Amino acid sequence: MANLKAIRKRITSVQSTKKITRAMNMVAAAKLRKMEQRLLSMRPYADTLIALVEKLNYHMETIHPFYTQREGGVPFYVFISGDKGLCGSFNSNIIRLGRDLIKENPHAYVAVMGKKVKDAFRRMDISVEAAYSDIFDPPTYHAAQEIADFLSGFYLEHEDVSKIIVVYNRFKNSIVSEITQETFLPRIREIEEPRRIFLAEPDVTSMLEAAMKEYLESEIYRIMMESLASEHGARMTAMEAATDNAEEMINDLVLKANRERQSMITTEISEIVGGANALQ
Numbered sequence: 001m002a003n004l005k006a007i008r009k010r011i012t013s014v015q016s017t018k019k020i021t022r023a024m025n026m027v028a029a030a031k032l033r034k035m036e037q038r039l040l041s042m043r044p045y046a047d048t049l050i051a052l053v054e055k056l057n058y059h060m061e062t063i064h065p066f067y068t069q070r071e072g073g074v075p076f077y078v079f080i081s082g083d084k085g086l087c088g089s090f091n092s093n094i095i096r097l098g099r100d101l102i103k104e105n106p107h108a109y110v111a112v113m114g115k116k117v118k119d120a121f122r123r124m125d126i127s128v129e130a131a132y133s134d135i136f137d138p139p140t141y142h143a144a145q146e147i148a149d150f151l152s153g154f155y156l157e158h159e160d161v162s163k164i165i166v167v168y169n170r171f172k173n174s175i176v177s178e179i180t181q182e183t184f185l186p187r188i189r190e191i192e193e194p195r196r197i198f199l200a201e202p203d204v205t206s207m208l209e210a211a212m213k214e215y216l217e218s219e220i221y222r223i224m225m226e227s228l229a230s231e232h233g234a235r236m237t238a239m240e241a242a243t244d245n246a247e248e249m250i251n252d253l254v255l256k257a258n259r260e261r262q263s264m265i266t267t268e269i270s271e272i273v274g275g276a277n278a279l280q
Helices: 002-058 090-104 115-123 141-157 204-279
Strands: 074-080 109-113 130-132 161-173 176-185
Touching: 002 204, 074 090, 074 115, 074 141, 074 204, 090 115, 090 161, 090 176, 090 204, 109 115, 109 141, 130 141, 141 161, 141 176, 141 204, 161 204, 176 204
Parallel strands: 074 109, 074 161, 109 130
Antiparallel strands: 161 176
16 A cells, blocks of 8 residues: 555656646747747848948958958857756757867867856866856847957957857757857958949948947857757757656556556455455
């Protein structure tokens, strides 16, 4: 009887866990749909902005510092994780790759975005130039501006930085994301067109500086949303798997409880029959 009570108590516990994981799955799915819409709505603006930067840069007499390719030097890695867990291998994959990249480039500069990678690197005694956490709920353009300004300023001040590489989970669809190493600076000229003279107010240089600043900020903002969408997708998948596992465990426990109850009934019937035979 004591064993049957323990099984029933376990069933109740797993049922409660199942309710929590199902609720978390639904919340993650709703947040994912919202983030997908934000990503889709941002793409036309980002495409237009980069086209403007490219055209302005092409018509400059000198190459903009953010387009100058540097030889030698060390990389500056920016690793992006989430602030929360319960999302499968979303955070651990970034942390593992970060550890390997830093081991290959021990003199590299490092910055982190997200509480999970920040805490992990602190435990590994990896020094960072900047750490940002609690910036994804929700992601704000103000945070993107702050990060973009820091990265661009650091790049200009440190000539030994060969490139700034952002390592993050790039969103593909609700169940698939891909760890991406994307070069943030320097930029690579993507268009080539005949040099044309056009009028610009107040001047081309001022327009390029303003457009470049806006472009870098929007890139960080896009990357933040890509990472957050990937996190929601990973959490949705993980919680769906946890819900299925809980359902399977409940079925096994119910079967076990029924067998235990059947065994108890059989034992009681045997005892009654045995007592009746003894009386005869």
